Amino acid sequence: MVARVRTNDTVMVISGKDKGKKGIVLEIVPEKNLVRVKDVAVVTRHVKARRQGEASGIKKEEGFICLSKVMPVCDGVPTRVNSKVLEDGKKVRISNKSKAQF
DSSP states (O other): OOOSSOTTOEEEEOSSTTTTOEEEEEEEETTTTEEEETTSSEEEEEEOOOSTTOOOEEEEEEOEEEGGGEEEEETTEEOOEEEEEOTTSOEEEEETTTOOBO
């Protein structure tokens, strides 16, 4: 099976508090259906210094959201994805709207 979303893909959030935001996929956890998108679901962490010389403080970082809440973007528009087998046997992702290859 070909993955619908991969790392470094541009995606759009289609539901939730960040609906309509676009970002680049930073990390995927396929076992739990989670994805981390740049500048989406930003959470605040209070980090304690663990070693001498290390800085503690308040840091903002992206949190995980459900994979079903994001959709790949092709030509600036969110689109569904199909897979296609090429002549050489390689599987590729195809956009449903523009029929372009990802």
